[in-house]
Amino acid sequence: MPRHHHDDVSSQAPHHNQTFSSSKSERSQNSKSTTNLSIISRGTKISASTPQEPAIITSKWNYGWQVPTVILACYAASIAIALAHLILFRFIDGKPADGPNRVAPQSYITTASNIMANSFGFTLRAALSVAFAQYLWHLFRVQTMKVSTIELLFAIRSNLFQIFRRSTLAASPTLCLLAVFMWALQVITSFPPGAITVITIQQASYEILTVPTFNASFMGDGSGVDANANSLITLSPAPENGPPYDGFTTGLFDGDKSTNLINRLARQVLITGESFPMLSPCGVNCSYTLQFEGPYTTCATVSWTEVYTNLTATWAIYSGQWISPSEASLVQSLYNGTYTLAHLNATTLTPLSITTNDTAEFQTLTSVTLQTDNTLCAPGRANYSVQNTWVNNAYSRQVTKVPIDKLINLEILTHDSVVIVPGFTQNGTYNYGTAPANWTVSTLAFYRDNNYMAMFDALMSWLDGEFQATVANTETAARPPIISYQAAWDEQMETSPNGVTTSSGENGTIIDNTRFNSIFNTYNSSSHPQFQISEDIFNDYLLNMTMSAMQAYGRWNASVNVTRDNPVNVFSFSAPLNLLVPYFVTLLLAIPFILLGGLALHWNGVSATDGSFMQIITTSTGSAILDRAAAGGCLGGDENVPRELKDLKIRFGEFIGRDDALVKRAGFGVESEITTLKKGASYGTARWI
Known part of the structure; x- marks a missing residue:
């Protein structure tokens, strides 16, 4: 005044x-x-x-230094805050959010993130508010407006609804757009804090644990007592005071299947198609690699086709014959070779086509063409490397195997097939010795392969036997042969009063209930099995049997390096676009308005003070x-x-x-x-x- x-x-x-x-x-x-x-x-x-x-x-015609400084300083502060927010999230990305090694409490990170986002919006709105004031007063100089319109232009930053009034938009669309942008900043800045989340990851730790394994050569301290206790088949003492020798003889490999643990184990593995459930020794999420030597077979298959005209005959669509070491020695009693003659001889018949005789009334079969596949599998051993992994207690494995050799000849040409091991018996009696015996390289190899052969015998003996079938009549030539089937166990069959063929033997083949039957999962009484004999299936069964024996017997242990995956909550910069897009897009969009405010300041020649x-x-x-x-x-x-x-x-x-x-x-x-x-x-x- x-x-x-x-x-x-x-x-x-x-x-x-x-x-x-x-x-x-x-x-x-x-x-x-x-x-x-x-x-x-x-x-x-x-x-x-x-x-x-x-x-x-x-x-004075002078806008001084304060207004330009405020605009530039606030805009620069917005850039600095955005970069600091990005650096913070990059720094804590992957670092623990809980526990003693946490980078910071989650509540602190959340609070700091919200403060940065709000500070970014505050500083950028401050720069835009100053630019807004400069351009508003420029409009007052160049444009005649109603007092009510001027009042609305002053109010659009505090009342969002005033922006969309017709008079406001008509007076200055640019100023309204700037006001909308400033209002939108309050929503946009709520996104960056959501760019960081807390997730659970598995953090690896390493330790050495003792786990079950398989070791066919393990015999304890090497005494007769320990060697027999750790053998998969009985080792009978051969005393020195009888004939002049000291050692042992092995039991028969074709013993009663229902009594020996390993035979019952083989049956279960064959039917389930899997090993015993592998329980994790190291928690719900861990892994380790186990290396061991185990049984392995090599197979060779020969195929041919034949035409059969005797359609009333019953054929063995599968026949398996397990030739054990003792049976092989009967075939070649003077054989003294390096490798065993034991093997599985499996034959399958597969119908390929039929020939019919057409008559005026019906069609009859006259012949059928069958494919014969004959497979011979010989026992051997291989080095296995099994990567055992548990994820949330769900087990999986990856296997690599390297064949070593066939098993040695276990039917040696000594007196009564005695394996000479001095000290195996106790003082020349039928008792096992308690002191370490004098094992040689050859007798150690015999002990090892004898255990492998026990596993082969247990598995292969359940595949010994026949599965018989006949070819039934068909009504049309376009249909494949219909197989009606009946199983035969060691050719011991009997017919019940109702005409149904059943088994009266104990040692029958169970191959139709295994993966060798390619329709095992859908196999039923109204269908017929389709047999597929392969080396891969055999070796998969042998591995399952070996890993089941690890748990069933509990005799062998190994130290392994275990990788334990422990669940850890960590910060995760999982949505970087939630931070980058709001910050850097708004900074980019703010540039034209900042420049407009600077030009308005220059045009006006004096600064306008906001409010x-x-x-x-x-x-x-x-x-x-x-x-x-x-x-x-x-x-x-x-x-x-x-x-x-x-x-x-x-x-x-x-x-x-x-x-x-x-x-x-x-x-x-x-x-x-x-x-x-x-x-x-x-x-x-x-x-x-």
Whole structure:
């Protein structure tokens, strides 16, 4: 407000001030017209200046350093916060969120992330708010608008719904777009904290554990007692005080299948097609590699086709013959070769085509063509490497195997087939020795392969026998042969009174209930098996049997390096786009608005202060018309604003009719009062006016 002085102060004013006063008095008399209502209405009191106070107060055409600094500093701070947020998430990515080694408590990370996101929005909105103010006041200079429209433009940053008013959009679509962008920042900045999550991963730890294994060569301390205890087949002492030898003889490999543990184990493995359930020794998520030597077979298959015309005959569509070591020695009693003659001889018949005899009444079969596959499998051994893995207690394995050799000849040509091992018996009796016996390389190999042969005998003996079938009549030549079947166990058959063929023997083949029957999973009484003999299936069964023996016997152990996967909660930068897109897209979109604010600042020549009360009063007190229109709502509040004021069209510019004054006056006024500001001109007031 102008500062007023008493009348006696004028006598103390310098001479030139008195001259200005008289000149001004004359001009004030000539200014009483309709175009200079502002001056008449003010009725300002004349006072003189003092030596201590300037006579004229003018505004400066200078926007200083504060406004540009605020815009650039806030925008730079937004970039720095975005980069810091990215660096934080990259730093904690993959680090523990719980436990003693955690990088920071989850609550701290969440709080820090929210603070960064909010700070980013705050600083960027601050830069945009300053740019908004500069461009808004530029519009006031170049565009005449209703007072109500100006009020809406001031309010669009605090009231979202004002943006979509027709008058607001018509006044400045650019300013409305900037306001929408500033409002959207509050939503956009809620996404970056979600870029980091806490997930559970398996963290590896390593240790050495003792696990079950298989070792056919293991004989304890090598005494007769330990060697027999760890053998899969009985070793009978051969005393020295009988015939002049000391050692043992092995039991028969074709013993009763229902009594020996390994035979019952083989049956279970054959029928289930799997090894015994492998229980994890190291937790629900772990793995280890077990290397051992185990049984392995090599097979050779020969195939041919034959045409059969005796359609009433019963054929063995599968026949298996297990030739044990003792049976092989009967065939070649003088054989003294390196390798065993024991083997499995398996033959399968597969129908290929039929020939029918067509008559006027019906069709009859005349012949059938069958494919014969004969497979010979010889016992051997191989090195196995089994990667055992448990994931949530679900077991899986990966196997590699390297064949070593066939098994040695176990039917040696010594007296009564005694394996000579001095010290195996105790003092020449039929008791096992308790001190380590004198094993040689050859007798150690015999002991090892004897155990392997026990496993082969247990498995192969269940495949010994026949599965018989006949070819039934067909109604059309297009149909394949229909197989009606009946099983034969060691050719011991009997027929019940109802004509159903059944078995009366104990040692029958179970091959139709194994994977060698390719339709095992869908096999039923109304279908016939389809046999497929292969080396791979044999070796898979042998491996399953070996791994089952590890658990069933519990005799052999090995130390292995176990990788234990422990569940650990870690921070995961799992959604980087949730951070990158909101931050860097908004920073990019903000650049045009920042530049627009900077240009508006340059065009205006002076800075506009956002929300400044002094700026409002210094720019709105020069117009008498605006003053009278606003007087009706002097109490404030939207409900007190007169309609005359709302509809009054005003613009910020230079008041007309003051060219004879020492300084020009700028402010809001109607079109008849205002002209365009002249950049560089002096705008202000004289203290004595």
